[in-house]
Amino acid sequence: MSNTINGFLFFGAVISLLGYELGIQLKRKFRSPLFNPLLISILVVMGLLSLFNIKYEVYNQSAKYISYLLTPATICLAVPLYRQMEMLKKHSKAIVAGTITGVVTTMATVLLLAVIFGLNHQEYVTFLPKSITTAIAMGISEEMKGFVTITVASIIITGILGNIIAETICKVFHITEPVAVGIAIGSSAHAIGTTKALELGEIEGAMSGLAIATSGLCTVVFASIFANFH
């Protein structure tokens, strides 16, 4: 099957988009955060690939083109951020405090769980950059001699999970200030979470986009400190 599919340049992109569309329809119908379009599209594509015995590389030869615009799209997060500049100035202290809390909490939690599970140093550092954007995290993991592929897997699952649970978590824990919601999502679930924050509102999205950059940069510093702790 892979051989035939190999010739189709649009196969991977089309099944990805159809999966996403299906997710949107299901979400509209059931209104549950579990029917998350991103999650559903990923599961649908995984199912199709397994069912027809198609290799991931064959799928990705076509699907990679939908990821091509990720860098430009991330750059565009500066636009909502610029439009919310007043908010950023007004609550800069809260934003700095929140971002540092996010970075330190990630690492403290990873440290604690690494001790509980008896992970070795290499396994421990693999998880330190798990909450931040993939490109920064890969660099950190590589430099600290972690398992880069596992870091990336953890980051993607973190993002998808954050995207799914963000609305519920904020409701349950009474996080209602749009700025706080945005910083919480961006710090815990990077760009994948940010797409959810943008759905919730312009302020949420702008702040979440900001947190991708700030928590990513903060993690570069803090990860090198936390790497010495275990």
Place this chain on the structure above:
Amino acid sequence: MKYLRQFSIILFISLIGEIIHLFIPLPIPASIYGLLLMLMGLKTKLIPLNAVEDASMFLIEIMPIMFIPAGVGLLDSWEILGAMLIPFIVITLLSTIVVMVATGKVTQFFIQIDKKGKDDDHE
């Protein structure tokens, strides 16, 4: 033409981001440099908001689908996890929830202090 020009500006900034990434030996990707450059450009009015706004909002809107291929790539990750599977799942899930709650609560706490301070000023 409007979209073409906007899209060109955005790709141009992406390219500058890549060039900076090439010359600075830090694990910071082109997208982060680009985001900061775009913000500075807008702030200094070097890039007027309406010169990039529509194309930007479009790219942001379609951003979720850009993560589908990476998510599907997890198919190949299960095997390498091996004995680490349980710690992997627990660490990934638990820390995401803890971090989201802690960050949100702390940020909100400081915002409320800000707001209280302002109310007091008015009195």
